[in-house]
Amino acid sequence: MQLDPLAVDAGVRLLALATIGSTNSEARRRAQRGERGPLWITAVTQTAGRGRMDRSWISPEGNLYASLLLSDPSSFERAPELAFVAALALRDAVAGEAPALAPQLAFKWPNDLLLAGEKCAGVLIEGDVDANRSAIVVIGIGVNCASHPLATAFPAADLRAHGAETTPLQLFRRLSATMWLRLTQWDRGRGFPAILGDWVAAAGGVGEEITVRNGTGEKHGRFVGLDQSGRLVLELRGGGIEKISAGDVFPFALNGGRAMPSGPG
Ligand code: BTN
Numbered sequence: 001m002q003l004d005p006l007a008v009d010a011g012v013r014l015l016a017l018a019t020i021g022s023t024n025s026e027a028r029r030r031a032q033r034g035e036r037g038p039l040w041i042t043a044v045t046q047t048a049g050r051g052r053m054d055r056s057w058i059s060p061e062g063n064l065y066a067s068l069l070l071s072d073p074s075s076f077e078r079a080p081e082l083a084f085v086a087a088l089a090l091r092d093a094v095a096g097e098a099p100a101l102a103p104q105l106a107f108k109w110p111n112d113l114l115l116a117g118e119k120c121a122g123v124l125i126e127g128d129v130d131a132n133r134s135a136i137v138v139i140g141i142g143v144n145c146a147s148h149p150l151a152t153a154f155p156a157a158d159l160r161a162h163g164a165e166t167t168p169l170q171l172f173r174r175l176s177a178t179m180w181l182r183l184t185q186w187d188r189g190r191g192f193p194a195i196l197g198d199w200v201a202a203a204g205g206v207g208e209e210i211t212v213r214n215g216t217g218e219k220h221g222r223f224v225g226l227d228q229s230g231r232l233v234l235e236l237r238g239g240g241i242e243k244i245s246a247g248d249v250f251p252f253a254l255n256g257g258r259a260m261p262s263g264p265g
Contacts, residue, residue, distance in 0.1 A: 001042045001169060004177035012038045012068075012176065021048035023067035024126055024140035030069065031128060031136045037069035042172055049142065052124055053215075053248060062146030063158075064168040068179060072134040078189035079127055079135050084199045084230055085179075085186045086123045086139045087111035091202060092178035094121065094143065097171050098164035106204035108154075109223075109232050109249050113143075114204055118157035120144050139179075143171060154250065196226060205251060210234070214247035223249070 001016035020026050020043045027041050043066075046059035059065055073079065090113050095102035104116045113121040124140040144158035145168055159166055185191045200206065210223045212234060219242060221234040231243040 002173050003040065004173050004180075007040075007176040007180050010038070010180050012040065012180065014176075015039060015041045017041065017043045019043060019045045019047060022046050022050050022140075023065050024050060024124055024138050027067045027069040027138040027140075028126060028128060028136075031071070031130070031138070035069060036071040036136075039069045040066055040172075040176060041069070042066045042168075044168075050124060050140075051122060051142075057122070057124075057142050058149045059142070060147060062168070064141070064143040064145055064171050064175075066172055066175065067138050067140040070137045070139070070183075071130070073137050073183070074135070074186075074188040076127075076129065076133075076135045078192070079137050080125075081186065081189055081192050081195065081230060082137060082139060083110045083123065083125055084192075084195050085182045086125065086141065087113065088195060088198055088202075089175060089179040089182040090121055090123060090141055090143070092182065093171055093175040094159070094166075096174050096178065097166040098159055098162075101159065101162055101164055104162070105202065107199060107202055108204055109226075110230065112154075115157045115159070115162060117204070118148075118155040119152070120148070120157045120159060141175065143168070145171060154248070193228070196228070196230060199230075200226060205249065208251060211250045212244050212247040213250065214244075219244070219247075 003014050023041045023043050045061050046065050049057035049059035051057040087107055106114045108114050111123040112119050121143040126138045128136045146160045148156040148158040186195050205223050212219045221236040224233040224235050231245050234242045
């Protein structure tokens with residue numbers, strides 16, 4: 001694995017591992033021992049890869065697994081905005097490496113990357129607070145380059161099956177550059193309106209009927225857009241507006257409008 005020179009010049013470092021439980025967990029472990037980044041940790045395979053909502057992330061060789069450790073990237077309150085920064089960096093990297101696929105890439109709120117309507121990459125952001133009350137953030141990214149899991153709650157895809165032969169090595173190098181560029185655009189939150197604008201421009205499902213699932217149940221309605229802090233604005237079927245901070249989005253039509261089964265992905 002190699003960083004793009006743009007990232008190297010910005011002072012970013014890289015730790016490229018063969019096998020690890022989870023690059024996110026490793027980054028958080030190192031942060032507890034005093035590492036402050038910016039540091040990318042990559043792995044060829046993960047034995048305990050983790051996804052959002054406590055799901056596992058199956059991590060065979062051939063796909064990309066990478067986590068960026070940042071300390072004090074912004075005030076603690078603004079750190080969740082990194083979900084959109086990371087999604088854009090991920091999309092930029094995939095589109096840069098596989099330009100023919102760019103028109104088929106779209107976001108599923110908050111930061112899944114869809115390829116022709118199926119999930120090809122995901123982001124897991126985790127945060128801790130250090131002894132000085134400053135935020136430690138780990139941005140974990142998994143990209144299905146060569147294979148994708150089957151039997152997922154949301155359909156999955158991989159880049160190779162769509163004709164893109166980009167390797168984890170090539171994709172990571174570009175991601176290290178696009179992430180730095182998007183972090184610079186975000187500017188500790190000052191550039192968040194532009195980040196949200198770019199995200200919405202590439203979002204899937206805006207204006208459509210969706211189901212949002214979280215730990216407490218399901219909500220159905222029309223995906224109106226995002227509010228200024230990135231919450232999903234849902235026009236409820238029964239009337240009224242609800243702003244959603246966390247959850248999984250499914251097109252309502254995906255399962256005939258019935259509740260989705262749970263599972264990885
Ligand atoms: C999702 O549920 O969509 C997020 C998946 C994030 C997976 C990546 S792979 C690298 C990093 N290490 C992990 O254990 N998870 C993230």
